[in-house]
Amino acid sequence: MPPLLAILLALLPLAAPARADILLPGHRPVSHQLVIEASELWTGKRIVAFPVRGVGGTHVVEPGQPFGFSSKYGTRLYVATGSEPVPDSADAAWTASHVAAAIPVSEVSSVPLISPLEAIVTTLRIRALDGARFELEVVDESRRNDPRLIGLWWSVALFGGFGMAWLIRRRRRASRAG
């Protein structure tokens, strides 16, 4: 085996982050939001997401309305009564005194540079919500991809595939004729 080829083969396993062929390394941010379905269990209560802006910031969740979250900063969902004021940023006493639920999905915050993925919306359903228990489950996840990139992939692959088939067929004919 030529030395250059041997060196390149030895480097192959190290190229894992680079992915197939020449793919530009690196990642770009992507929007991942949550939606909580309306529920009778929610009536008379408010669901508050915290933290939603870095390590602080609260957001009062509305049924069916998308909102952002962060797995990195550990966003959790808290239950507040319908009448109590919601602070702009919750402190330890506030979070300790409210029933909370972990978000049952990990945030996808970035994708490879050439990924067609543009946005993700995960829909959650309230499984339990009372004075002592607050639980959510994932019911749906929709991913929006860039249709132009998907279209380009299909077009290029079909063009290459047909070209290859034509060249193979041509060679076989030539072989038979010769």
Place this chain on the structure above:
Amino acid sequence: MAPLGLYALTLASTVSIEAPIVAAFGPRRDALAALRVAVCVNLASHPPATALAALAGADWLLLELGVVAFEALALREALGWTARRAWGLSLAANSVTAALALLWHSV
């Protein structure tokens, strides 16, 4: 740069590097035919490999081996090369682009 432009760049880079390698290191009488086949083979293999990597998170090494195998079989079928030559050149061409991707990543 948008994903569309980035993809076009990676595809163009792959084709423009791999096809000339296959053409240059194959038999001289097959150079033009090898160039045509290598271009088509890369156009056929690059989008599915990219899609599998970007959307399904497919294992890179398995993906690369799949691309090498696919391209080797296509070179053999379209050019009538021996298995040894087709596999060797497919492996060499893909190793070069993989190594370049590694260098690119490490910069």
